[in-house]
Amino acid sequence: MRLTKWGYYADFILYPALVVALSLHALGREPSKVAVEWAFAVLGGMASWTLLEYLLHRVVLHHIRPFKGLHAMHHAHPLDLIGTPSWISAALFLGLWLALAHETRPDLAGGVTAGLMMGYLWYVFMHYAVHNLQVRRGSWLFDAKVRHALHHHADVPCNFGVSTNFWDSVFGSGRRCSPGR
Ligand SMILES: [Zn+2]
Numbered sequence: 113m114r115l116t117k118w119g120y121y122a123d124f125i126l127y128p129a130l131v132v133a134l135s136l137h138a139l140g141r142e143p144s145k146v147a148v149e150w151a152f153a154v155l156g157g158m159a160s161w162t163l164l165e166y167l168l169h170r171v172v173l174h175h176i177r178p179f180k181g182l183h184a185m186h187h188a189h190p191l192d193l194i195g196t197p198s199w200i201s202a203a204l205f206l207g208l209w210l211a212l213a214h215e216t217r218p219d220l221a222g223g224v225t226a227g228l229m230m231g232y233l234w235y236v237f238m239h240y241a242v243h244n245l246q247v248r249r250g251s252w253l254f255d256a257k258v259r260h261a262l263h264h265h266a267d268v269p270c271n272f273g274v275s276t277n278f279w280d281s282v283f284g285s286g287r288r289c290s291p292g293r
């Protein structure tokens with residue numbers, strides 16, 4: 113949905129703070145005892161985010177109302193301040209954290225949730241960057257810009273991944289600019 117300037121950039125302040133708070137909570141008073149498993153949980157959370165991002169974008173944002181309509185606004189006006197309000201995404205992540213903490217050890221629940229949040233923050237940054245930053249031709253970010261521009265403009269739906277094109281390769285939805293275009 114349409115956001116104010118503060119609302120649009122709030123993720124960049126809120127999420128680093130939440131990641132630090134969750135990590136401190138997860139590591140507890142004796143961090144050395146749980147640090148290794150916690151670190152694996154963080155990596156697992158980050159990797160899981162990339163798949164979740166792909167599925168949310170491909171399925172929810174492109175096929176399910178009312179998200180489809182809201183996402184179509186972004187496709188039509190890519191430079192407008194349109195996004196998910198931080199309080200909604202943070203409430204979902206924190207709800208997931210509570211559910212995980214109920215089912216498993218607090219350090220693992222905190223690690224997975226912190227990893228998911230880091231992945232989300234990376235996605236938010238990448239999506240901002242591919243639309244708003246001017247970058248050198250040939251750089252990896254330039255490739256990401258071209259990939260996402262194709263997502264916005266190609267006649268065949270493609271390139272749903274923003275943080276990475278890995279899942280587009282796996283599910284066969286990746287498309288590159290053909291030479292000369
Ligand atoms: Zn889209």
Ligand SMILES: [Zn+2]
Nearest residue numbers: 186190243260
């Ligand atoms: Zn976009």
